[in-house]
Amino acid sequence: MFFDQSEMVSGTDSKWKDECGVFGIFMNKPPASTDAARNTFYGLYALQHRGQESAGIAVSDGDSIKLHKGMGLVSDVFKTRHIDELPGHIAIGHVRYSTTGGSAVVNAQPLVFHYLNGMVALTHNGNLTNTLELRKRLATYGSVFQTTTDTEVIANLLARYSQDKMEDALAKCMIDIKGAFALIIMTEDRLVGVRDQMGIRPLCIGNLNGDFILASESAALDTVGAKLVRDVKPGEIIVIDKEGMRSLQVVHSPRQAHCIFEYIYFARPDSTLDGINVNRARRELGKQLARECKIEADIVIAVPDSGTAAALGYSETSGLPFEEGLMKNRYIGRTFIQPTQQMRELGVRLKLNAVPEVVAGKRVVMVDDSIVRGTTSKKIVQMLRNAGAAEVHMVVASPPTKFSCYYGIDTSRQEELIANIMSNEQIKEFIGADSLHYISMEGMFAALKNDADNYCAACFSGKYPAGIEATRINN
Missing domain, CATH: 3.40.50.2020 (Rossmann fold)
Incomplete structure (x- = not known):
């Protein structure tokens, strides 16, 4: 296919665009503590290279979920007062560069929604390859979409399977969705991590003095003083609650397919x-x-x-x-305007x-x-x-x-x-x-x-x- 060289010369930044970064923590702290939000803030700082378009943190105190998100870098979106307004012992966070869905605050994550079993907050790194098919199918069942992201498709699937407990609903979602994904999900009382069946997008587990963390890269664990436990396995669901951490191997793939560009360009060099x-x-x-x-x-x-x-x-x-x-x-960052x-x-x-x-x-x-x-x-x-x-x-x-x-x-x-x-x-x-x-x-x-x-x-x-x-x- 012919392509005008003059267009190449006048184009914008020619580097790859970053993906997204996700972080989640379950702490044995009083509900009034802001330590979970604070650690998530630091974790997102460590993952800032994965997305500079928007940032957000959702926190649960055991009864309800609060959210703060906005457009821009972590330091632009969060000031001390915002962290002080997010008490709770469970938190998830997200830094975003849009791959599916436009650049707008409505598409910033985490997404927080109500469903049959309570409140859920959801973050996603990756891209579903059957988004359009799923949106059309869900719309025929009566689903209403507020954003243009494939993350909301996952949220609607979870709601559709809400008669099941969270782990079973996620297992059904993993059968429906195709492509690459690393998810961190939070309810009022638990933290859940999910990785696609080929392990294309990264997700790891850390331990901070007995508290558990999920993150896109191990460098984020280092930043908050946590130790790397292991990577989430392809096709695995990790559930963390007051009883500890448990694993469910939902999907078994005959091969793995870790993104090779994580090693070439995207991930921080200090990550494993x-x-x-x-x-x-x-x-x-x-x-x-x-x-x-x-x-x-x-x-x-x-x-x-x-x-x-x-x-x-x-x-x-x-x-x-x-x-x-x-x-x-x-x-000057990667997304210099x-x-x-x-x-x-x-x-x-x-x-x-x-x-x-x-x-x-x-x-x-x-x-x-x-x-x-x-x-x-x-x-x-x-x-x-x-x-x-x-x-x-x-x-x-x-x-x-x-x-x-x-x-x-x-x-x-x-x-x-x-x-x-x-x-x-x-x-x-x-x-x-x-x-x-x-x-x-x-x-x-x-x-x-x-x-x-x-x-x-x-x-x-x-x-x-x-x-x-x-x-x-x-x-």
């Missing part, structure tokens, strides 16, 4: 997902990249921050010294700056985690040349991204993915690099030291382990 430390995984990707792509150069630099660990691995294996040739402005064409052109320079004293006259190997639309890579290469780099060789710690994600990551449309419409040689010419190298699929799996069938790598291969159906309502 499904037994693999993210920083170590990225270092191994860089080492493998150096074995596959031997380049005569003077230094290795990273596109910070997600390319740094891979660049260190590349340096270690290649023997080329690692230097900080690009400096990042850490006061670029309201005018002039600001779009300045965007990369506001985020990154080349260091002439490091790169001038040098043959530079520049390591990044991925190339999506190519616009950012093009501007960075030109920035390095303007700083005096003699050569710029771009190496990428993931294979060419040719296919869209339907499991909770808001990628560009497939026709906008540069590797889908250009050859490697054409991409090299477009970004202005002296050479361009991607890690191979085989090398990527070898670096992660696990069987390829344990991962979802559909963005590279086009093979979707949970299938594809009509996935979008409104984007």
Whole structure:
């Protein structure tokens, strides 16, 4: 499919859009305590990289559920007074980037609703692939929808099965819904975690002095001083109440399919997902990249921050010294708004700056985690040349991204993915690099030291382990 290169140059940020982050805690505290809300606030701070569009916390005191949510970062939505107004011993929280459903406060999570058995609060990371089918079916049964999110579809399914106890209702939901999901659900007296049958989206369990936590990443556990117990198993329901924690293995899948891009880009490097430390995984990707792509150069630099660990691995294996040739402005987040064409052109320079004293006259190997639309890579290469780099060789710690994600990551449309419409040689010419190298699929799996069938790598291969159906309502 033809795609105008000028459109790529003038487009907005070309990086992957984040998914969502979920956090929940059950504490043995008096109902008047705000410790659950406070720990959830800190947990969401640790997960802020997973979504900067909206944030919310719901808290139960054993009798009712209170909610505060809004648009913006955690620090924008929550002030001290908001936490003080959320007493209770159970809490769940959410940070969001919309993948299904538009950007509006009505779509912010947690969703809180009343059903036959009381009140329920629900948070969701992922994307259902049969949302449209389920909404149509539920609407024929009389369901009314207030939002455009697939999370509300799950809420309506729970309400439909409300004659059953929560665990049984969720088990029925897991049969109905398709795609990728990590759910944290709260009633007045319990906390429940659910992970899709292939484990595409991450979810882990922590222990804080006898209190239990559920979170998207282990880094959130570290932030509140909790210890990682284990990951929620694919197809498993975790129920936490005053009696402790119990597990129900509801669905057994013949394979697992953990999202490989969690290790490449999304997760924090200090997190451990499904037994693999993210920083170590990225270092191994860089080492493998150096074995596959031997380049005569003077230094290795990273596109910070997600390319740094891979660049260190590349340096270690290649023997080329690692230097900080690009400096990042850490006061600009991943969702920096670029309201005018002039600001779009300045965007990369506001985020990154080349260091002439490091790169001038040098043959530079520049390591990044991925190339999506190519616009950012093009501007960075030109920035390095303007700083005096003699050569710029771009190496990428993931294979060419040719296919869209339907499991909770808001990628560009497939026709906008540069590797889908250009050859490697054409991409090299477009970004202005002296050479361009991607890690191979085989090398990527070898670096992660696990069987390829344990991962979802559909963005590279086009093979979707949970299938594809009509996935979008409104984007």
